[in-house]
Amino acid sequence: MMSSRRYALKASDVTLCALVCLAGVAVTALVLILFVGSEQRTVSVAFQLEVDERFSRLQRRFNTQVLKLDVVRRFFINADDVTEKEFLGFVTPLVGEDEAYSWVPRILEKDLQAFRTKALLNGTSDFSYHEINPVTGEIVPLASRPEHWILLYLLKRDDVKIIPGMDVLARPGRQALMSKARETHQIVVSEPLKMTNGQSGVFFVAPVFHESSEATLNDDGLQGFVVSTVRLASLMEQGIPLPSLQRLNVTLSLIDGEHQGPTIYQSLAPATPSTLYAQRLLKVADQNYLLQFRPSSTFLVANSHALYTSLIVVFGAGLTLLMTLLVYLLITQRTRALSLVxxxxxxxxxxxITDHLTGVYNRRYFEELMERLLIEANAQYQPLSLIMFDIDHFKYINDRWGHQCGDNVLKSLCTRIRSATRKTDLLCRTGGEEFALICPGSELDDTRLLAEKLRALISTLPFDETGQVTCSFGVATWVPSESFDAFVRRADSAMYSAKSKGRDQVQLADS
Structure with missing residues (x-):
């Protein structure tokens, strides 16, 4: 009897051990599957965030190059005659590392001698007409042709010596690029070309034309070209922290129509085999680029969770001895689930609280923000300003180009506004094409200057599909003890006053 009972206890112990072992294996396997799936999603999100941040930086870099070139172009359009000293004084603050800016006027054959005399009088030194043989690369005398594109002014950071007077028409790559700019009357971007320092670079060319009244019937009025060059590697890497450069493999390709062209840039960090991949379309002036992102070994190592996987396996094995570990794992999973919730x-x-189309704050949250900020401004005696603005003739945009185009204008507008304002400034969409920009701690004069800056930013840079778009702005600063409705009403009235006075302007609200 005792022997039989002792056998039964042993059998129950074995059975219990077997059940615990099976339960531990099952739970460990389940937890491991959930963990791996969750970490894969986490790594994917981290990769997308890294890609978005890198793309945003690159997009700003390319767009900044176009904006700076357009500023110099407008300088030549608005100036009757620019000396070398004036050119250097205006352009020097714009030139960064690995960049160069040059002025290439158009000179007729008959005007070469007079132009050289004038250039020397304006302070240009070492001026000598010449051109580069495209086959041998040697400097040769200027060939006779009806017109010349002469390099007159140049500002660059490297030590490569270039004598003013070189005819760009002799270089096929430069000639084709400038001819395209001349035909389209727009800023154009080159494929990677060899710079004077021998490195691969990108050329941005902006044509400068005389006013239409000055152009003759047989002349398009071309005054010359403003050219900026920047080393491609610098454009892709400058300003990006080294750890970020090492985490992603980035390739840049040209897009010809619907087809991907050759790769023109590849980062030094090699790609590691992985399912993670992202691509972005980058539009710069007349050129479309395809950016492709892949993780490097540095990224995968930084986001590896092999250690945690090993720990789960070790803890899972302990389930056969310690049932309490099962409770611990369940609590851990529950905490994680609550975190996800x-x-x-x-x-x-x-x-x-955000507008689904533009991503800025919506009307409801605008009212909540204003109520809270008014209380804070009153308690802390801090200024609070408000800019109300809307798009002029937005109904015409929708009617002519369609609502999808109108939506794109709204999104592009918000992108521009947020890129030019402080982090503390709060952009809200209060209606169809109506917006409000809350400026905490901003006085009336500062807010007016900001509104003028935003107005110019919107009206001077054409939108992709619609061309020029303008906005009317109303600016108001809160008066102590003023109600929310009265404050908003004053800013709104100023905006409608701007519309009634011709649109595309800024009006200050009455005190």
Whole structure:
């Protein structure tokens, strides 16, 4: 009897051990699957965030090059005659590392001698007419042709010596690029060309034309070209922290129509085999580029969770001895689930306070912000300003180009506004084409200057599909004890006053 009982206990122990072992293996396997899936999603999100941040930096770099070149172009359009001293004084603050800016006027054959005399009088030194043989690369005398594109002024950071007087028409790559700019009357971007320092660079060319009244019937009025060059590697890497450069493999390719062209840039960090991949379309002036992103070994190592996987396996093996570990793992998973729920709750809140089209704050949150900021301004005696603005003739844009084009204008407008304002400034969409920009701590004069800056930023840079778009702005600063409705009404009235006075302007609200 005792022997039989002792056998039964041993059998139950074995059975219990077997059940615990099976339960531990099953739970460990389940937790491992969930963990791996979750970490894969986490790594994917981290990769997308890294890609978005890098793309944003590159987009700003390329767009800044176009904007700076356009500023110099407008300088030549508005100036009757620019000396070398004036050119250097205006352009020097714009030139960064690995960049160069040059002025290439158009000179007729009959005007060469007079132009050289004038250039020397304006302070240009070492002026000598010449051109580069495209086959041998040697400097040769100037060939006779009806017109010449003469390099007159040049500002660059490297030590390569270039004598003014070189005819760019002799270089096929430069000639084709400038001819395209001349035909389209727009800023154009080159494929990678060899710079004077021997490195691969990108050329941005902006044509400068006389006013239409000055152009003759047989002359298009071309005055010359403003050219900026920047080393391609510098354009892709400058300003980006080294750790960020090492985490991603980035390739840049030209897009010819619907087809991907050759790769013109590849980062030094080699790509590591992975399912992670992203691509972005980068539009710069008349050129489209394809940016492709892949993770490097540095990124995968930094986001590797092999250690955690090993720990789960070790803890899972301990389930056969310690049932308490099962409780610990369940609590850990529960905490993680609650964290995910909290994240989703935050996402839902963000969706509730933002405009689904533009991504800026919506009308409801605008009212909440204003109520709170008015209380803070009153308690802390801090200024609070408000800019109300809307798009002029927005109905015409929708009617002519369609609502999809109108939506694109709204999104592009918000992108421009946010790129030119402080982090503390709060952009809200209060209606169809109506917006409000809350400027905490900003006095009336500063807010007016900001509104003028935004107005110029919007009206001077054409939108992709519609061309020029303008906005009317109303600016008001809160008066102590003023109600929310009265404050908004004053800014709104100023905006409509701007519309009634011709649009595309800034009006200050009455005190």
């Amino acid at each position: 909290e994240e989703r709750t935050q996402d839902l809140r963000l969706l509730n």
